[in-house]
Amino acid sequence: MELMNQPFTGQLGDRLIELLDSSKYHTLNIAVAFAKNSGILRIKEPLERFRAQGGKVNICVGVDLGGTSYEALTALLLHTDSLNIVHSEKGQTFHSKIYQFIGEDIGLVIVGSHNLTGGGLWTNFESSIHVPLVGDCADNKLVLMGLDNYFETLTSLENSFMRINAQDEVDGLLKNGYVFKEVAERVRQQKATISDGNRKRLFGNGVTAHLPRISGIKYDKVADIEQSITPESVQFVNDEAQYNPEAAMQVVTEGEEALSLSFEHDESPTIWFETRKMTGGSRNILDLSMKSLVEKGDVTGTSFDLEEKGFMRGGVEFFGLNPLDTNHGKDITLNFEGVDYYGNTILFPVGEKANGTWRLQIKGISNDGRRITDAFKAHGEEYYLIAKIISFTQIQSDYYFISIFPESEIEDFRSISRILARNGSNKTAKQFGIF
Structure with a gap:
């Protein structure tokens, strides 16, 4: 016993x-x-x-x-x-x-x-x-x-x-x-906490206890999941940057502490993005800025710190990539509705159709061969991600679960975000936040 x-x-x-x-x-x-x-x-x-x-x-x-x-x-x-x-x-x-x-x-x-x-x-x-x-x-x-x-x-x-x-x-x-939905419940709880503005912190932060890295994730259907993506390994097909594994240069290993903001013990860091129109043939490509205009919050001392007043490193930093190191990208696993989809590529495209920003191609495939874009279509909308809020909650540095919310809830997401910024360097860019 x-x-x-x-x-x-x-x-x-x-x-x-x-x-x-x-x-x-x-x-x-x-x-x-x-x-x-x-x-x-x-x-x-x-x-x-x-x-x-x-x-x-x-x-x-x-x-x-x-x-x-x-x-x-x-x-x-x-x-x-x-x-x-x-x-x-x-x-x-x-x-x-x-x-x-x-x-x-x-x-x-x-x-x-x-x-x-x-x-x-x-x-x-x-x-x-x-x-x-x-x-x-x-x-x-x-x-x-x-x-x-x-x-x-x-x-x-x-x-x-x-x-x-x-x-x-x-x-x-x-x-x-x-x-x-987990992110929705966190939004609700955080709004209630914010409304109680007179509450004082009377206790400390407890003891250090770490969540584990996940071992044993299978990549049976996506052979190139671990390989690095470089500008030479990217070509455009139907406005979508395609990864050419033969031109990949090296394996990129990511640290578990890619995001150095502090979070509660039973919470994982979450980033959300306003999607608007999206790009790509299936409207499944999310732009991730190199540099972002800060609207709320202080990123000083975190991995987002750009040391430039009013600005921070862009949303791609959340996924463990240095926005300025455009020579490398990575593939991440996205869990959507309980299923893991492998091979969602983050890269910085070059060429005629490149727009000077990082891209997350939400195009993963499950171990049984189903595409995440087909899972989106099952919701009855031709382009499910258009005019939505999409959130990414980190489980580890290359593994996230995603949730989709109607655009009408954006004020709630804005109000509880620790960091609120634009997915670009001007006020007309799409919004994103971290909580």
Whole structure:
């Protein structure tokens, strides 16, 4: 038996990954109050390895207090065998945090305070008891019986227990206000904090605890994902700069601390852009400026600091690229609606049709061969990204999840951004912000 006091004596996320990869267990049952992409996207590859070896993953999750996001449920639907929602309309919060591993002659139960979020699994102050179940002793039988009874009781809650079998059921939870998009919820919460302008900070910043790098991301369908992009490797086809891998010069490795602004433990840095018309044949190319006009915020001492009054490094800096080093670009992975799309290219084009700015080509392909542009078209609009707000939330320096919002919400995004700027050096350029 072990007591884990996170982050001092370990981090549950690391332990879960070890257990999933240990080959000791065939089933993982989870009951948690909250789930967010910050946790799910960091364990989805171990979950898939576990399932590929015949393992089963079953989860019951609550949707109370805005703690579970639309994106997290979308990802869980893809990476678990059974996804279930527990919710009471009378304000009775589902607040369990249980992780049960079951093997042939062995088991492990973790009970504590850890939710299925980045903070809950890695950075928050959390505590849990880890109870190994080996042998047929009476105490072990009592624990297993109690767990079996608990999960069976949850499934018998009738209208307070919902099995999620398809994406349209997750969409229904979003439509009816039971879950929210993560970025939208952060906007709402930050607006509430700003409105309480008299609140004073009475405490410090806690202790240092790091989120992990993600290992095991597969690039099966995009062979050139790791290669550098140089001006010589770019040519224009139908107004879209195409990458020629034979002319690539070297691999570009990016540091995890590309963005040196400070963020809350369970939050990842997010940048949003006003899209307006977009460019490219599928209207899927986002311009990223080299230099930006600052409208709000102080970037002094951050990676965005241009040391020029009123200006900052452009939005391409957020993705770990030096705006002035136009000789190199990179490919990034974008997670959209739970699916990873590889090979979204950031480059600085040259030639007749170049416009003197960096470009992010949102053109990735999933491991099963689906294009992200086809996922956009599935929303029923010919050009889904036109006249929208697109946000990028960093999971690591080459991996982001994206969300799309109507242009009508731009004032809310403006009001809560720590840094607000123009995607260019004049006031008519498209807007972007960081929070």
